[in-house]
Amino acid sequence: MDPPLAVELVDIQMIPAGDIKIAYKEVGTGDPLLLIMGWDGTMDLWDPQMVNTLATHYRVIIFDNRGMGGSTATEENFTIELFADDTANFMDALDLEHTHILGWSMGTQIALELALDHPEKVDKLILYSANCGGDEGIFPDPEVTDKFRNISGTPEERAQRAFEVLLPEQWLAERPNPGAYFPNVTETSPQEHIDAQWYAMVNWNGSYRRLPQITQDTILITGTEDIVFQPRNSFKIAEQIPDAWLVQFRGGGHGLMFQYPERFSSIVLYFLKHSSTTCS
Template sequence: MLPIAYAAPVAWREDMRCGTDMSRPDRAAGLKEQVLETPNGSIGYFRFGQGSPIVLITGYRASMAEWNAYFVDELAKHHEVIVFDNRGVGRSQMRGTRYSVRDLASDTAALIRRLDLKDPAVLGWSMGGIVAQQLAIDEPSLISKLILVSSMPPGLRAAPPSAEVGRVLSGSGSGHFDRVMGVLFPASALQSAKACFLDDMFTPEGYAEPPITDAVTHAQDLILKRWKQDHQALRQLDRVTVPTLILAGTSDTVLWPRNSVVLSHALPNATLVEVKSGGHAMMYQYPQQLAERIDGFIAKPVK
């Protein structure tokens, strides 16, 4: 087992904006969703900001709209930000409905190559962190820095979402929004999250949050289940030398913080930062501070 490189835990002031600051990329005139055609199908994406590229991979049953607009705005001050929908969501439509985490990683690799991104950082949130890990295993030369936010390692030492959390995240109907907020955020942030989440979502003009079909839910459920059983991927992480920043909220009840500790042991060039009182969707709690921490990591020279 590799030693963990710990950074000092951080305690940040919550900074939910509730849509009050209109200086954000999804309000910029002319920002339009683009569609990349690949041999396997299409990928819908947005591209904005200036600087070194960073590719964001979203999570379970999520679309691009789930990114916090102020978080990506902070990143866009120093980076070209690329956000996209995973296959089966919105305009990202690939052939067939059965696919694996390796297929999602291949989609991300195709996006990086076709957009001719030079040494991008790759950030994966939640299930997106699983896809980012697989990408780092399969295509390490495509990534300059790896950022894993509220994610989970492969193999038996992973702690996947509980059955109850899974039912909440995949549910619908009356009260669904409040139930989801209750698992994405700790009690201390819940009132603010319920008031601010919808106003702070990334919602460019002309982009409607797409529905998540039963087929996508089923495919992503299988990805999480198989990742928990993927002992080979856990061994392969030991050979991933890409500099990695792992960010874990201490109040994450979807993917418990010990997942990030296991990840830190598995990756030989990783640093773990624990965010006190951070929930699973902590980019909504701390959009500016989280982005600044990520930006500092990307800017740090590789030894």
């Protein structure tokens, strides 16, 4: 069987979903695996090596959240619950009764809300650099937040700040050209939507007390050097979800999929193959 077309070469499609239109790509065949992007991200930020590896085994679907990249928005205030409903509507538009879910960063909050509000739609749950929100969620230190949200300076200066937030200091010190590890991101998003996403994330009441209700097989993947959503967030969630798996990448940052795309992909594939149950 021929390998799937590389995700970088796949055209963006648009589909109505609820009260918006969602921009998306899909690559590969097999059981569906839906990837939910985090704050300030568009679908072209997913590591292409990782996506293409997963697509050799699954139908991988990536998309832009409401108001980001090519997806539209309405005047409705952004909330994590709204993003989860958008995801459910998107699945309905694609005629997906249920799918595996992989969320990153804020995308894990959406994934958790989706699993709690629409449990019949979620098969297995992969939470990469997770945060349960609310009082129990551990958010970045103020200096990290300031660096993350700072939009001043040249594109090169903004990129350098992003590297410093996403990647560990020691890892960066050993690699003079960290941009070579990142995809070519061409999509853009309105600043007011980026800000609205941030407030949706920090104002979410969270899922901590509801986590024991999650019955899907779940894996938490975190980096020991993540300064955005510290590993303690994943520990807390893993303790609350019955029989959850937990994997730490030694030396991994918030952007560990860019550091270790092969290892990251292999762990996701192993979990999807060997964890016990699948929704039917």
